[in-house]
Amino acid sequence: MSVFTAAADQSLCAPLSVLGKDVTVPLVTGGEVAYAALDYAASAPALQRVWDDIAAYAPYYGSVHRGAGYLSQLSTDLFENSRATVAEFLGCRADDQVIFTRSTTDSFNLLAAVVPAGCQVFVYETEHHASLLPWRDARVTYLNAPRTPAQAVETLERALADRDPYGPALVCVTGASNVTGELWPVKELAAAAHAHGARIVLDAAQLAPHHPVDIAELDVDWVAFSGHKLYAPFGSGVLAGRADWLQDAEPYLAGGGASRRVARRADGGVDVEWHSTAARHEAGSPNVIGVYSIASACKALTEAGFDQLVAREQHLVAAVRAGLADVPEVKVLSLFGDDAPRVGVISFVVEGWNSSHFAAALSAEYGIGVRDGLFCAHPLVRTLLGSDPQEVGECGAPEAEPGESSLNAIRVSFGAGTPDEHIERFVRAVGELVSEGAQWKYRTEGGRCVPDRGTAQL
Numbered sequence: 001m002s003v004f005t006a007a008a009d010q011s012l013c014a015p016l017s018v019l020g021k022d023v024t025v026p027l028v029t030g031g032e033v034a035y036a037a038l039d040y041a042a043s044a045p046a047l048q049r050v051w052d053d054i055a056a057y058a059p060y061y062g063s064v065h066r067g068a069g070y071l072s073q074l075s076t077d078l079f080e081n082s083r084a085t086v087a088e089f090l091g092c093r094a095d096d097q098v099i100f101t102r103s104t105t106d107s108f109n110l111l112a113a114v115v116p117a118g119c120q121v122f123v124y125e126t127e128h129h130a131s132l133l134p135w136r137d138a139r140v141t142y143l144n145a146p147r148t149p150a151q152a153v154e155t156l157e158r159a160l161a162d163r164d165p166y167g168p169a170l171v172c173v174t175g176a177s178n179v180t181g182e183l184w185p186v187k188e189l190a191a192a193a194h195a196h197g198a199r200i201v202l203d204a205a206q207l208a209p210h211h212p213v214d215i216a217e218l219d220v221d222w223v224a225f226s227g228h229k230l231y232a233p234f235g236s237g238v239l240a241g242r243a244d245w246l247q248d249a250e251p252y253l254a255g256g257g258a259s260r261r262v263a264r265r266a267d268g269g270v271d272v273e274w275h276s277t278a279a280r281h282e283a284g285s286p287n288v289i290g291v292y293s294i295a296s297a298c299k300a301l302t303e304a305g306f307d308q309l310v311a312r313e314q315h316l317v318a319a320v321r322a323g324l325a326d327v328p329e330v331k332v333l334s335l336f337g338d339d340a341p342r343v344g345v346i347s348f349v350v351e352g353w354n355s356s357h358f359a360a361a362l363s364a365e366y367g368i369g370v371r372d373g374l375f376c377a378h379p380l381v382r383t384l385l386g387s388d389p390q391e392v393g394e395c396g397a398p399e400a401e402p403g404e405s406s407l408n409a410i411r412v413s414f415g416a417g418t419p420d421e422h423i424e425r426f427v428r429a430v431g432e433l434v435s436e437g438a439q440w441k442y443r444t445e446g447g448r449c450v451p452d453r454g455t456a457q458l
Contacts, residue, residue: 012315013308016300018045018231018417025367028440028451033367036422040229041178041345041413042371044209046293047231053296054233054289064288065257065279079288082295083278089298090223090240091214097243099278100236100291104205105130107224107239108172110281111201112138114249119168122159122198124152125379126335128178131203131224132379138170145383148336149185153192160196169198175207179377179384179411181317181345182336183211190219201241205229209415210313210343212306215241227294231301231416236290247276255283301416309416313344316414316423320346323427329353329434333384333409344418347375347411349385350434355408356449361438364451366429368422371411381409 024032037045057078062071064079083098092098101107112134115121121135124143141159146152156171163169171193176183186202193200201222204213208225215223222241228234251258251274258280261273274280301309321338324330329351334340350358359372374381387407412426441452 012312013304015312015419016231016304016309016416017048019048019051020045021417021419027367028364028453034421036366036368036425038412038414038418038422038426039369039371040209040415040418041181041206041375041411043228043234044231044415045417046233047297047300047417049300050232050293050296054293057289057292061288063285075288078292079286082291085295085298086238087240089213089302090238091216092240093216095243096215096241097246097278098238098240099246099281100286100294101224101239102235102287103130103228103237104128104203104224104226105134105237107237108201108203109134110239110252111222111224111245112136113252114245114281115170116168116245116248119170120163121170121172122156123172124155124174125383126177126179127172127174127377127380128203128205129376129378130205131172131174131201132377135172145335145380149188149340153185153188156189157192157196160192160198163196163198165197169193169196171198171200172203173200174203174205175213176210176343176345177335177377177380178206178345179347179375179380179409180334180336181206181342181413182334182340183207183342186220187218194219199242206343206345209301211310227290227297230294230297232293232297233290236287236294238294246278246281250274251283252281253283257285258283304416313415316418316420317342317344317346319420319423320412320414320427323423324348324430327431327434330430333381335384344414345411346413347381347384347409349409350430353433354449355410356444357438357442358433359410360442360449360451361433361440362426362429364442365433365439366425368426368429370426371413373408375409375411382407385409 020037023035025035026032060071060074062075064076087098101110108131115138120139122141122143123132126145143155143159146155173189174184175186190200199221202220204223204225207213209230213223222239224239227236258274259272260275263271265271324332331349333347349355355372359370362368362370442449443452
């Protein structure tokens, strides 16, 4: 019995309905097939429930916090109720603030802008660039990639023990790797940080769509994530957590909405009193629809039941890992080993294949969308591939033709909206491409491997 047949015996929940589930795409070999979206780690398809909620609200759209009219008042209530929904979804403490941003990247840049002067930031080299790079005005200590969860905690404890114990410090860590999908020991890292007088921010971009995130239970100081990975549309994100650093700092953006009172001075200058609430860092007209979409996604995932969603996703993870294990030429990338718990994110390389070529063949010949490259986590992927962290390499394959090696990997990722058929097709496609080769010729164009439309089928 296959793992797919066994699903019925396990009474797993059905996939959630998502936009694009019925979209068909052309195959280079002829005909069309239902598109298998297996790039959730980059952007998950929006839930149908979220889209329906947005459509129902759209006729009532109005500017928030600034209008006396009915639609403005309704939109303001919806905006602030969405903040409360997100706070509940994240298990925020009573005095935590929920700030709406554009994305996870924007959230980390906001936090980087408010850290106290002289703050020392500790970041693992395994982080996504969104959390690896924003700390340009702080003293940054980059930590080497650990090979076990226990080593991650030990590495942090040693680094914190060597720091100046009297200055502010911040630890930055992912909850689930966007490359390997492996879960990090967040609660243990938070305990280590606090034991040494440091604070900790959790990158939950890959964790929140797959697993419950509870700020109070994990005892982290801040959490950041993006709506477009949480089954909502692009353009909205969240930074939630402790208010003091946020209130003590100048606004991330200066402008309307962040200011409580503005007055001219006799000397010609301007005096400004900034808000002390989340509005302090939400200057300008907010993305009301984006914020509402995040709240809708939070409700949908909660109502579907994370226990059931996690159980079904682990069934898919097991199916992918078993299928890849049957192909000797495939090497799955991992920091913590085969037994490490993980979400539906798996990266791998294929012996004898350029990763861009393999991903292109999956798309063109099987209608499967995956990601290839370094996944905005260049140091981590280089480490996992056993290359020098300084080695030149970039996403795409500008320096490699089909069949040539490249410093890249392939990532398959999935979640609450993924049907079994997409996983079955992916596993079958990997086996067929490795054993039989591609059915079409490919060439590199603009840094990507694409089907050569001017050639006949092989």
